[in-house]
Amino acid sequence: MTIATTIREIRDAVRARHRSAADVCREALDRIAALNPQLNAFNTVIADRAIARAEALDRDRDRWRDAPLLGVPVALKDNLCTRGVRTTASSRMLDTFVPPYSATVVEKLDAAGAVIVGKTNLDEFAMGSSTENSAFGPTRNPWALDRIPGGTSGGSAAAVAADLTPLALGSDTGGSIRQPGALCGVVGLKPTYGRVSRYGLIAHASSLDQIGPLARTAHDAALALSIIAGPDPADATSAPEPVPDYTAALTGDVRNARIGIPRRLLEQGVDPEVSRAIDAALDVLRSRGATLVDVELPHAKYAIPVYYLVATAEASSNLARYDGVRYGYRAPTPKDQGLTTKDQGLRTMYGKTRAQGFGPEVKRRIMLGTYVLSAGYYDAYYLKAQQVRTLILRDYDEAFSDVDAVDAIAMPTSPTPAFPIGERVSDPLQMYLADVFTVSANLVGLPAISVPCGFTAGRLPIGLQLTGRRFDEATLLRLADAYERDTEWSKQLPPIASR
Amino acid sequence: MAAxxxxxxxxxxxxxxxxxxxxxxxxLFARQLGDILTAAEEVQRVDTTGVPPTASVLTRHASDRPDEVRPCLDRDEALANAPDAAxxxxxxxxxxxxx
Known part of the structure; x- marks a missing residue:
């Protein structure tokens, strides 16, 4: 068994001057150079900039001594704006976009002493479940190169799984951190809506989007969340709740924890190997003293259609900004000869720019979202979906606040392990079902974590998902960490990454 | 309704x-939009009488900030990514x- 390096190990080694930040950085860049041609996890690698930054940390070590991510290489999903570094959302539309500012989470990582090494591949504008909808080609799963890594943060998950960086940030609108985390065998945490500032995250669906970490262990995810969480004047949806030290919650003690299992919801269809791994994982938590109880989430079965009505409506509105005027791609348009109306030239430019700049899945969602918001259909689709969203929210509220309240709800993160590249691209409905167990947490705004809990017979990773109370990421991290203490999954590396 | x-x-x-x-x-979209909305029909059968819509799950908004002038992008930065600009x-x- 190969043991990968964690954030804590790197940080402590640099802090103790056993290693320089520059050496750590060069090693990460070497590994990216060696493996990225096969994985296609990165859209952009900023080698020179990263080494210059690491050397600056080394030169000024005394000032950075207590920095919690000192010298830690970090990968960022390529929908997080980085000042001076191309940020594409894996779309032709933003192929050459260089943001004039950085996302708040990027500023926070910088202030914590991290070394950003590059930008990772995703489904275009974070729309998909497989990282196949990228203008730059699919990312491959480090455990099986002919399979998808999950999506939409597939590049970030693959980077951490292949031990290219110990930490990557992703964004999660319907499972986009947790599902690739599960399918690549790493920890993925979607924080409570409002826990992390979304300033500088390229918007997909604004009532659902949330930024979070992908890491090898619950401890590393806790450390990362402690750094990126907190209110931000630049994001009115960021919450004023104080940020605890999440690593302090990792006591290993889960004796009073009550874990709910929505057995009826799981009858919707879970791969038998996934089911067995989830049951075994729950047994581990029970043997540590947690209590397992059944819960009912009667409306969660509507989560997929509700999600695809709400998310596409919001996306069609958010993506209206890509008009070829202020930034991004503009289609070449013929000079205004023979125009029938005065603004035909402008309208033609809009239509062609969006036709050429967006890929098929983004167009499909803009079309669906435009339709469900249009006059005559708004009530039947969008409003109705928002009402059913309320019912799903009430289900979760009841489970977490009844007299028999639970502390977490357990499910598989994904109903199946990673599927072969190309298998679902022509069938959007099949692709959407990959998110059947993850979208609810976004609709209701609750935190949820995916923790590696085993492998199929074919060595494909499986993830256990735990959903928690609002702003109670600490309990999820404590449960995940306790589980890791009794298992070895998080220490395993895919053969491609063995050192 | 979603024919x-x-x-x-x-x-x-x-x-x-x-x-x-x-x-x-x-x-393609004529077929796929129809398929997706047909799959969404089960949502329309849910009884939502008297149920308010949820547009946002925010429980508490960050407090107001003072309305004061702060630094922002300068004009050159704002124009730097434009496909065509004067x-x-x-x-x-x-x-x-x-x-």
Whole structure:
């Protein structure tokens, strides 16, 4: 068994001057150079900039001594704006976009002493479940190169799984951190809506989007969340709740924890190997003293259609900004000869720019979202979906606040392990079902974590998902960490990454 | 209610979205939008009498901030990513819209 390096190990080694930040950085860049041609996890690698930054940390070590991510290489999903570094959302539309500012989470990582090494591949504008909808080609799963890594943060998950960086940030609108985390065998945490500032995250669906970490262990995810969480004047949806030290919650003690299992919801269809791994994982938590109880989430079965009505409506509105005027791609348009109306030239430019700049899945969602918001259909689709969203929210509220309240709800993160590249691209409905167990947490705004809990017979990773109370990421991290203490999954590396 | 879409219906939605679609895309989306909305029909059968819609799950908004002038992007930075701009004049340029 190969043991990968964690954030804590790197940080402590640099802090103790056993290693320089520059050496750590060069090693990460070497590994990216060696493996990225096969994985296609990165859209952009900023080698020179990263080494210059690491050397600056080394030169000024005394000032950075207590920095919690000192010298830690970090990968960022390529929908997080980085000042001076191309940020594409894996779309032709933003192929050459260089943001004039950085996302708040990027500023926070910088202030914590991290070394950003590059930008990772995703489904275009974070729309998909497989990282196949990228203008730059699919990312491959480090455990099986002919399979998808999950999506939409597939590049970030693959980077951490292949031990290219110990930490990557992703964004999660319907499972986009947790599902690739599960399918690549790493920890993925979607924080409570409002826990992390979304300033500088390229918007997909604004009532659902949330930024979070992908890491090898619950401890590393806790450390990362402690750094990126907190209110931000630049994001009115960021919450004023104080940020605890999440690593302090990792006591290993889960004796009073009550874990709910929505057995009826799981009858919707879970791969038998996934089911067995989830049951075994729950047994581990029970043997540590947690209590397992059944819960009912009667409306969660509507989560997929509700999600695809709400998310596409919001996306069609958010993506209206890509008009070829202020930034991004503009289609070449013929000079205004023979125009029938005065603004035909402008309208033609809009239509062609969006036709050429967006890929098929983004167009499909803009079309669906435009339709469900249009006059005559708004009530039947969008409003109705928002009402059913309320019912799903009430289900979760009841489970977490009844007299028999639970502390977490357990499910598989994904109903199946990673599927072969190309298998679902022509069938959007099949692709959407990959998110059947993850979208609810976004609709209701609750935190949820995916923790590696085993492998199929074919060595494909499986993830256990735990959903928690609002702003109670600490309990999820404590449960995940306790589980890791009794298992070895998080220490395993895919053969491609063995050192 | 979510029956199939005709090409003309799809073209009308595309016009609302400022999206120029070719004939193959019109046919593809006519089929796929119909399929997706048919799959969503179960949502329409849920009894939501008296249930308010949820547009946002925010429980508490961050407090108001003072309304004061702060640094922001300067004009050159704001224009730097424009596909076409008159940098000296500080303007974005678009195809002609007036006669």
């Amino acid at each position: 199939g879409f005709t090409r003309e219906q799809v073209a009308a939605i595309a016009a609302l979205a400022h999206l120029e679609l070719d004939a193959a895309e019109l046919d 940098l000296d004049a500080g303007l974005f340029k678009v195809p002609r819209v007036i006669g």
